[in-house]
Amino acid sequence: MEDLSEIYKSYADEVKYFLICLTSNVDLAEELTQETFYQAVKSIGRYNGECKMSVWLCQIAKHTYYNYLKKEKRNAHMSVENMMDMGVEIPSKADVPDVQLVKRNTLVSLHKEIHSLKESYREIFLLRTSIDLSFKEIGEIFDKSENWARVTYYRAKLKLAERIDLNEL
The missing domain is CATH 1.10.1740.10 (RNA polymerase sigma factor, region 2, helix turn helix motif)
Structure with missing residues (x-):
């Protein structure tokens, strides 16, 4: 050990x-x-x-x-x-330059949408995208199968896509 x-x-x-x-x-x-x-x-x-x-x-x-x-x-x-x-x-918005304000608002909007996902979708999405865990590892964390992790991640992506118009961001 x-x-x-x-x-x-x-x-x-x-x-x-x-x-x-x-x-x-x-x-x-x-x-x-x-x-x-x-x-x-x-x-x-x-x-x-x-x-x-x-x-x-x-x-x-x-x-x-x-x-x-x-x-x-x-x-x-x-x-x-x-x-x-x-x-x-x-903090006042006047303290932030316009470009940074837009970037910040975009990130905040995206973050809010991720965190508005149901808990399992949110966690799996973050584990996969932020820490780059494999589907097998994600399945192990939840005591589920690798296939369950794949399907749940796919569903989380679909939910985010429904909620976010990337052209608006």
């Missing part, structure tokens, strides 16, 4: 990137990455080598994120008014 620090060095960036795609929040992704590796250390005895280490870690990361969401549901979310009362500044 590889040394735990070597595992962290080898896979931390991949896990963090996966979590950034899921959460759309770099700070949260960093926090969840740390929690993922903590959970991995606690359960390293259960890793049997049947799948790649990165797949196993992404499974843990996914469950760590789900646990975070469950906790967040219990907590009340801050309203925009509360944020303004606390002095949180909302």
Whole structure:
């Protein structure tokens, strides 16, 4: 078995990137990455080598994120008014050049559409496009077949294509 620090060095960036795609929040992704590796250390005895280490870690990361969401549901979310009362500044569009504003709006629109997909479609789409996992690896993460991953990815692409007119972006 590889040394735990070597595992962290080898896979931390991949896990963090996966979590950034899921959460759309770099700070949260960093926090969840740390929690993922903590959970991995606690359960390293259960890793049997049947799948790649990165797949196993992404499974843990996914469950760590789900646990975070469950906790967040219990907590009340801050309203925009509360944020303004606390002095949180909302950036002005005047501060951004027009070209960058268009690019940003395009990325935001695309990101919103990806995150409006149902959960399995969204996760599979992000695993395939962002981390470039194979369909076999994606199937392993979800305890499903490679064919299931292919079909679900194809359906996710169709849903996105229905929602997005690339000429508008």
